[in-house]
Amino acid sequence: PVTVYRKDYQPYPYDIPEVALSFDLAPDATEVRCAMQVRRKPGASADAALVLDGEELELVSVGVDGAAWPADRYRLSEHRLELLGLPASAAVEIVSRCKPSANSTLMGLYVSGGNFFTQCEAEGFRRITWFADRPDVMSRYRVTLRALPDYPVLLSNGNLIASRQLPDGRNEVEWEDPFPKPCYLFALVAGKLTHRETTVKTASGRDVLLQVYSDPGSETKTEWALDSLLRALRWDESRFGLELDLDRFMVVAVHDFNMGAMENKGLNIFNAAYVLADPDTATDANYEGIESVIGHEYFHNWTGNRVTCRDWFQLSLKEGLTVFRDQEFSADMMASGMDAAEAASARAVKRIDDVVALRAAQFPEDAGPMAHPIRPESYQEIGNFYTATVYEKGAEVIRMQHTLLGEEGFRAGMDEYFRRHDGQAVTCDDFVAAMESVYTRQHPGRDLSVFRRWYRQAGTPRVAVKLDHDAATRRCTVTLTQECPLVGVEKKAGADYVKAPYHIPFAIGLLDREGRPLTLRHEGEARETALLELTTQSQQWVFEDIAERPVPSLLRDFSAPVIVDYAWTDEELALLSAHDRNPFARWEAGQEFATRQILALAEARQAGRTLQADASFIATWRALLTDPAIDAAYRARALALPSEKTLAERMRQVDPPALAVARDFLRAELGRQLAAEFRQAFDANQTPGEYSPAPVPAGKRALKNLALSHLMAAGEPDAQRLAEQLYAQAGNMTDSMAALSALINFGQGEYPQQALAEFYDKWRDNPLVVDKWFALQASARSTTVQTARELLGHPAFTLRNPNRARALIFQFCLNNARGMHHPDGSGYEFWAEQVLALDALNPEIAARLARALDNWSRFVPALRAPMQAALQRVRAHEGLSRNVQEIVSKALE
Ligand code: BAL
Numbered sequence: 039p040v041t042v043y044r045k046d047y048q049p050y051p052y053d054i055p056e057v058a059l060s061f062d063l064a065p066d067a068t069e070v071r072c073a074m075q076v077r078r079k080p081g082a083s084a085d086a087a088l089v090l091d092g093e094e095l096e097l098v099s100v101g102v103d104g105a106a107w108p109a110d111r112y113r114l115s116e117h118r119l120e121l122l123g124l125p126a127s128a129a130v131e132i133v134s135r136c137k138p139s140a141n142s143t144l145m146g147l148y149v150s151g152g153n154f155f156t157q158c159e160a161e162g163f164r165r166i167t168w169f170a171d172r173p174d175v176m177s178r179y180r181v182t183l184r185a186l187p188d189y190p191v192l193l194s195n196g197n198l199i200a201s202r203q204l205p206d207g208r209n210e211v212e213w214e215d216p217f218p219k220p221c222y223l224f225a226l227v228a229g230k231l232t233h234r235e236t237t238v239k240t241a242s243g244r245d246v247l248l249q250v251y252s253d254p255g256s257e258t259k260t261e262w263a264l265d266s267l268l269r270a271l272r273w274d275e276s277r278f279g280l281e282l283d284l285d286r287f288m289v290v291a292v293h294d295f296n297m298g299a300m301e302n303k304g305l306n307i308f309n310a311a312y313v314l315a316d317p318d319t320a321t322d323a324n325y326e327g328i329e330s331v332i333g334h335e336y337f338h339n340w341t342g343n344r345v346t347c348r349d350w351f352q353l354s355l356k357e358g359l360t361v362f363r364d365q366e367f368s369a370d371m372m373a374s375g376m377d378a379a380e381a382a383s384a385r386a387v388k389r390i391d392d393v394v395a396l397r398a399a400q401f402p403e404d405a406g407p408m409a410h411p412i413r414p415e416s417y418q419e420i421g422n423f424y425t426a427t428v429y430e431k432g433a434e435v436i437r438m439q440h441t442l443l444g445e446e447g448f449r450a451g452m453d454e455y456f457r458r459h460d461g462q463a464v465t466c467d468d469f470v471a472a473m474e475s476v477y478t479r480q481h482p483g484r485d486l487s488v489f490r491r492w493y494r495q496a497g498t499p500r501v502a503v504k505l506d507h508d509a510a511t512r513r514c515t516v517t518l519t520q521e522c523p524l525v526g527v528e529k530k531a532g533a534d535y536v537k538a539p540y541h542i543p544f545a546i547g548l549l550d551r552e553g554r555p556l557t558l559r560h561e562g563e564a565r566e567t568a569l570l571e572l573t574t575q576s577q578q579w580v581f582e583d584i585a586e587r588p589v590p591s592l593l594r595d596f597s598a599p600v601i602v603d604y605a606w607t608d609e610e611l612a613l614l615s616a617h618d619r620n621p622f623a624r625w626e627a628g629q630e631f632a633t634r635q636i637l638a639l640a641e642a643r644q645a646g647r648t649l650q651a652d653a654s655f656i657a658t659w660r661a662l663l664t665d666p667a668i669d670a671a672y673r674a675r676a677l678a679l680p681s682e683k684t685l686a687e688r689m690r691q692v693d694p695p696a697l698a699v700a701r702d703f704l705r706a707e708l709g710r711q712l713a714a715e716f717r718q719a720f721d722a723n724q725t726p727g728e729y730s731p732a733p734v735p736a737g738k739r740a741l742k743n744l745a746l747s748h749l750m751a752a753g754e755p756d757a758q759r760l761a762e763q764l765y766a767q768a769g770n771m772t773d774s775m776a777a778l779s780a781l782i783n784f785g786q787g788e789y790p791q792q793a794l795a796e797f798y799d800k801w802r803d804n805p806l807v808v809d810k811w812f813a814l815q816a817s818a819r820s821t822t823v824q825t826a827r828e829l830l831g832h833p834a835f836t837l838r839n840p841n842r843a844r845a846l847i848f849q850f851c852l853n854n855a856r857g858m859h860h861p862d863g864s865g866y867e868f869w870a871e872q873v874l875a876l877d878a879l880n881p882e883i884a885a886r887l888a889r890a891l892d893n894w895s896r897f898v899p900a901l902r903a904p905m906q907a908a909l910q911r912v913r914a915h916e917g918l919s920r921n922v923q924e925i926v927s928k929a930l931e
């Protein structure tokens with residue numbers, strides 16, 4: 039496989055300012071005519087070939103300036119068409135055919151549910167026509183679609199400029215996108231679809247049409263998506279001064295889709311899971327996810343589309359920034375209409391959820407064989423780099439810039455970025471330079487040169503904290519020392535590869551021994567939270583007028599994506615968990631306390647000792663559960679035990695079954711010892727009346743259902759009756775799923791299996807709910823490889839639908855510690871079979887599953903050997919895609 043390096047970037051020698059595409063759509067053979075105006079760039083060699091990418095295409099003809107281009111003046115190979123000897127300016131026309139109905143990769147043009155859809159990012163456009171498939175070639179597109187009346191809705195980017203019926207009975211439409219764009223933002227949709235729409239005025243008074251398209255019959259499920267779109271439009275106007283630039287913005291839902299959604303200019307195509315919702319079929323998490331993804335794709339219109347990436351190494355330029363923007367959008371939506379204290383808690387809940395996700399997915403990636411900087415240096419298959427690092431750590435790197443500059447400074451930096459780069463394809467460094475222009479104005483003599491290392495170094499830095507207190511001088515000295523060990527490929531880079539310290543904004547507070555906040559006095563400033571800027575390996579800060587040794591509250595609001603090393607005592611953690619006024623750090627203290635408990639229990643389990651919960655930990659949990667000052671949503675987060683994935687990162691040798699037993703034990707023990715308190719929380723957090731996905735009722739459901747799971751896990755006498763009642767009477771999918779999950783994981787008797795069967799019968803025609811049904815079983819505690827195999831044989835299962843594959847196979851391989859990590863290795867054999875089966879259909883999805891064994895070398899020896907064998911089996915398979923090959927090869931290196 040060919041490795042592509044960032045350092046090898048070369049500009050494309052031609053401009054392609056105009057592209058006219060015309061499609062004769064038919065499932066088995068679609069003909070595509072691609073007419074391009076090409077102009078050799080000043081300074082490019084007159085010999086420079088026009089190199090075009092293509093995959094799975096049949097070439098029909100090549101023409102230049104209205105005449106056939108002689109065969110000896112182009113070279114055609116499997117993935118390349120090179121036109122030689124072109125004049126400096128030419129009209130090139132290529133006609134080709136593709137086969138949408140045979141396209142199971144879901145990249146390029148494909149058929150789903152009888153309709154046509156496209157997915158072009160990163161390199162799918164080359165499956166539609168030969169083209170310069172790279173983001174720095176930006177063109178204005180005019181698109182003509184022709185299709186039989188079976189496809190009444192014909193959509194593409196931009197504005198509809200003509201629509202007619204042809205003499206042969208087909209319909210023809212023309213679309214024009216006034217904004218130059220890279221081809222990865224091209225899209226078309228054709229088929230039978232219904233839609234919901236609204237017209238709104240933008241801030242500057244223009245009328246714009248917002249539309250959400252979906253399968254006929256699903257029109258009742260698109261209200262939330264359309265409302266979310268309107269909220270996103272308003273939010274970008276008010277927070278960033280960015281307005282919708284088109285007259286029309288469309289969102290289309292499709293059931294077969296590799297990603298969550300795609301930001302094609304003016305025609306976003308969405309996985310139906312992020313569009314369709316009603317209270318009966320969607321959970322609170324689904325509603326939140328829809329709002330967030332609708333926002334994310336909409337925000338890309340400026341951060342990604344108006345300013346795009348020079349090359350795919352810069353992916354985080356648009357993704358990290360847009361994730362940061364969608365996180366802020368969600369936080370602002372959650373906090374809207376609340377008073378200051380409620381809003382702070384709502385924002386903390388969002389921050390906690392984002393950090394939980396980062397730690398579960400990105401920290402392991404940063405410590406494994408696929409570790410890469412947020413701006414990777416190389417790749418074999420760019421599809422493998424749509425990662426938690428590029429997205430979620432990328433967002434943290436943007437957030438740190440926001441923290442360093444402040445809200446006003448960050449906004450000024452964004453304004454400067456658009457002033458400099460609107461309409462261009464640029465680099466991450468261009469973004470930092472715009473922010474730096476503001477930072478340097480704010481802090482003369484300082485710059486972001488050290489900060490830029492976040493873009494070129496991989497791995498999660500560790501920050502060790504030392505706290506010295508001198509009673510005589512009443513001074514408290516805080517020493518921060520950072521280290522970042524070599525990770526992944528860096529270890530092989532040789533002795534001359536040296537990692538340098540990062541610029542780490544580290545927010546800190548101090549509490550006295552009663553839990554009261556202390557004022558941090560440093561260099562004439564007095565604050566409750568100090569933002570320390572660590573820019574070298576080790577630095578010290580002295581805080582004045584501190585009478586006794588304080589308790590430190592560290593990395594408040596998770597001000598940097600680092601791991602903190604500090605040896606709090608259990609008593610200090612309990613104190614922080616009860617009193618820290620920074621809600622994120624308060625949550626963190628409880629999580630650290632719980633982590634210590636579960637790791638100790640896992641060790642006891644491994645050593646064959648009796649498991650026992652610590653009384654002071656139970657007391658800490660009791661205090662959180664009964665604190666009347668904290669709202670339900672926050673309490674549900676504070677009481678949630680750390681995930682097995684997060685816990686695994688803290689084990690020297692990962693032992694998922696031991697962790698699962700330890701975590702289950704603690705959950706049950708909490709349920710037993712705090713049964714009365716959990717029962718009270720269950721009763722006090724009912725949400726009768728009409729369903730609303732708003733944060734307050736959703737928070738109540740989260741706490742109530744957490745309480746139920748503890749009571750069920752503990753086998754409390756009345757718990758199953760509560761669960762059965764909740765299941766039977768649930769007025770929304772959140773409660774139905776919570777009850778069913780509690781029943782199938784911890785229930786007794788026949789009811790749980792009956793409920794499961796009844797659930798399927800009720801929802802068999804709703805694919806998104808059937809996905810939930812598969813996912814629930816795949817991750818259930820009692821599910822074995824055998825059960826997973828039986829589910830593969832269920833008539834509703836298909837590997838061709840990514841959502842279904844994710845619901846069953848990914849859930850089992852990633853979220854079922856006992857089944858997947860059975861010491862006989864059967865889970866890993868299952869994984870290998872499914873990776874290979876998926877690879878034959880859809881390499882992008884197969885490569886995602888392949889990553890489930892990334893960190894095999896950090897597992898206990900008994901699991902390591904069968905994991906390695908499964909990886910080797912996959913690597914040895916003939917005809918493996920480039921996608922999967924890159925993943926398994928790196929894992930085994
Ligand atoms: N650009 C790929 C999908 C997304 O991140 O929005």
Ligand code: ZN
Binds near residue numbers: 338356357360
């Ligand atoms: Zn994105």
